[in-house]
Amino acid sequence: MPTSTQSIREIVTRHPSSAKVFHRFDIDMCAQADLSLEGACRKLQLSVDQVLEKLADSEAQEGGSTAFDPETLSLARLIQHIVRIHHHCVRQELPRLAEMASKVAVQRGDRAPELVKVAELIEKLRGEMYAHIEKEEQLLFPFISQMDRESIVAHPHAQVCFRSVTHPISIMEQEHESAEHIVMELIGLTNHFEPPAWACVTHIALFAGLREYEADLRQHVHLENDVLFPRAIQLEAELKARS
Incomplete structure (x- = not known):
């Protein structure tokens, strides 16, 4: 689970699905790679809690997909x-x-x-x-x-x-x-x-x-x-x- 103190680089490396969330919030993963999530959010005037919530949702969706029988x-x-x-x-x-x-x-x-x-x-x-x-x-x-x-x-x-x-x-x-x-x-x-x-x-x-x-x-x-x-x-x- 990502935290606000982890860098953008660390979060994306450990949780690849987080890239979709950062893209949605216009967080530049290269330019801000070494900033903490909290620092990147502060720079863009974003709510770090909201971003963390979306990261958690993305991770849950990725791990919670269930099989179904199309027939x-x-x-x-x-x-x-x-x-x-x-x-x-x-x-x-x-x-x-x-x-x-x-x-x-x-x-x-x-x-x-x-x-x-x-x-x-x-x-x-x-x-x-x-x-x-x-x-x-x-x-x-x-x-x-x-x-x-x-x-x-x-x-x-x-x-x-x-x-x-x-x-x-x-x-x-x-x-x-x-x-x-x-x-x-x-x-x-x-x-x-x-x-x-x-x-x-x-x-x-x-x-x-x-x-x-x-x-x-x-x-x-x-x-x-x-x-x-x-x-x-x-x-x-x-x-x-x-x-």
């Missing part, structure tokens, strides 16, 4: 879970990681040229994943949810531009492969997200964040490729056979 959820509820957890992660984490990567590339790119490529790949990943989740939320997911609700539906609705759910699903799976390929490149460039001994606090936080995002992407892809999509294809086949 017990309806397709509509599973979609809600994917959007609430994994699409939210895309929107919240990839911009934060891109910002840190750009900063680290500028500050440390001369010492580690691969950091420039890391920043470029994260920006590419952000662009691809933003487009990906927009297509899912605007087209594919509403279609699947409506199939799930209306048991007598036998044909695609007029407002969509595909005849079968298999077509957009195939595209989504290809985009998953592209995202996974980018992450594999990042793993290779960063020695499995292991920061060097000379890394600054932002560098450490960036690699910790990438490690967390890689785990989230794995779960994201699994829920869609292995659970949601096969069940949606099966449901569509059943509805068409019934008509």
Whole structure:
């Protein structure tokens, strides 16, 4: 549990999830790395108690995630879970990681040229994943949810531009492969997200964040490729056979 007397560097090193909280409060992890949390808060006129509360919440959320069985959820509820957890992660984490990567590339790119490529790949990943989740939320997911609700539906609705759910699903799976390929490149460039001994606090936080995002992407892809999509294809086949 972080304390007000620990330095920003020490807190981020021991509790990687704290980087998200510092980012939210505009605490510069590099410029203020050697300040105590109390000193950094005083400088920015922040309530140290409020920051500590958010750090505790972040740590509790990180350690308190519970497993669930996606097969017990309806397709509509599973979609809600994917959007609430994994699409939210895309929107919240990839911009934060891109910002840190750009900063680290500028500050440390001369010492580690691969950091420039890391920043470029994260920006590419952000662009691809933003487009990906927009297509899912605007087209594919509403279609699947409506199939799930209306048991007598036998044909695609007029407002969509595909005849079968298999077509957009195939595209989504290809985009998953592209995202996974980018992450594999990042793993290779960063020695499995292991920061060097000379890394600054932002560098450490960036690699910790990438490690967390890689785990989230794995779960994201699994829920869609292995659970949601096969069940949606099966449901569509059943509805068409019934008509």
